[in-house]
Amino acid sequence: MSRLRTVRFVLILGTLSSFAPLSIDMYLPAFPAMADELRASPSDIQLTLTAVSTGLALGQLIAGPLSDALGRRRPLLVGLAAFTVVSLLCAAAPSVAILAVLRLVQGLAGAVGIVIARAVVRDLYSGAALARFFSLSLLVNSVALIVGPLLGGQLLRWASWRGVFVVLSTIGLLSLIVTVLGLPETLPRANRRAGSVSASLRTLWSLLRDRLFVGYASSLALAFAALFAYISGASFVLQDRYGLSPQGFSIVFGTSSLAIMAVSQLNTWLIGRIGPRRLLAVGLTTTVCGCLGVLAALTTGVGLLGVLPALFLVAGSNGLVFPNSTALALADHPETAGNASALLGMFQFAASGVIAPLVGGGGANAATSMGLVMFLPAAAALSVFLLLTRDSAVKSIRAE
DSSP states (O other): OOHHHHHHHHHHHHHHHTHHHHHHHTTGGGHHHHHHHTTOOHHHHHHHHHHHHHHHHHHHHHHHHHHHHHOSHHHHHHHHHHHHHHHHHHHTOOSHHHHHHHHHHHHHHHHHHHHHHHHHHHHHOOTHHHHHHHHHHHHHHHHHHHHHHHHHHHHTTTSOTHHHHHHHHHHHHHHHHHHHHHOOOOSOGGGOOOOOHHHHHHHHHHHHTOHHHHHHHHHHHHHHHHHHHHHHHHHHIIIIITOOOHHHHHHHHHHHHHHHHHHHHHHHHHHHHHOHHHHHHHHHHHHHHHHHHHHHHHHHTOOHHHHHHHHHHHHHHHHHHHHHHHHHHHTTOGGGHHHHHHHHHHHHHHHHHHHHHHHHTTGGGHHHHHHHHHHHHHHHHHHHHHHHSTTOOOGGGSOO
16 A cells, blocks of 8 residues: 555545544543533533433444445445434534533444444555554544644634634544545445354344454453543543633643554564554553552542642553554454454443443542542553463464
8 A cells, every 4th residue: 555545545534433532532522511501510511421322332232243244434424424414413412411412423334434434554565564553543542632632722712612622623524524525335245244143143243252352352341341430530630620711721631632643653573573552551550550540649638739740651652552452453353353453442441331320420529530530440450451361372463
């Protein structure tokens, strides 16, 4: 594949994968204002995160098998069109309950881009090149992580939180146009699988019985849950406890995303020298250490300057966890990339959906709650990795 075509695919697929961080992160700075306008509690607002995460999880289980049966383009275009329309409806939501329902549907639509982007990468790459491409696409994803909260914070200067969803609708429309023009079909008809429900269920069941797939997928999901606890609780903790403005919070959150970007690109350089499994082990260990640091800083009251380095460490470590766990989980399943990608995404967003309301349940102890809910899944991610993948020998993904 030519360098120009690779760059084009990185930009398109990275943008499609960014629907999750954009849908989640852009409205984080507006959480306190949303709670006031909609007369809702912080936990109620965080349930809208649970709704979109649930949609992102379930939508991938639908879109993945469909893309294995129908090809990548058709389901992708339908999903992008639906995301564009539903995002506009979110902007007009009159209550937190209706917003939560719409966010569920928005997640279902946005999931199509995420799962198919991963499947397209698996269509085109294998071996160490697979992990490298995931690291490159994570670069675009990290830009979305940075731009999302920054853009959301700036929008609040001249518009309400509803303006965030208008911008999301615009992004959906632009993504639809770019996909139509720049992304060809990557799954030939000869390689497509029967699309019956029973066939998809059999495939998913076989993946769930694959110890290595479950090990890597669970490690990714639990590490993401730890990061999602930060995403869910940081707006309230940093603004209410430490007095940051929405714009100040956006800068802090964007800096965390910059850490993910930097480490993911370091991973691109290291992948051929060290190998993805060792890098994943380093990433998961660092996540645990960072979460332990966050918990200690929040419970001892050392101040904002004591909390931020630990938060940045947690964020940066995911630059090693995300690309390597994804590549390792998908490596041995090229013939069912859509289904495997869907199940991988379901693990990830189902775990995050459970985490969001737990952070808000801390009430007056929200800061301590956030630290504890970050640490527990991080420790579980490292434990699962050590228990389920200790004797792995994934030939197709070894360093070359």
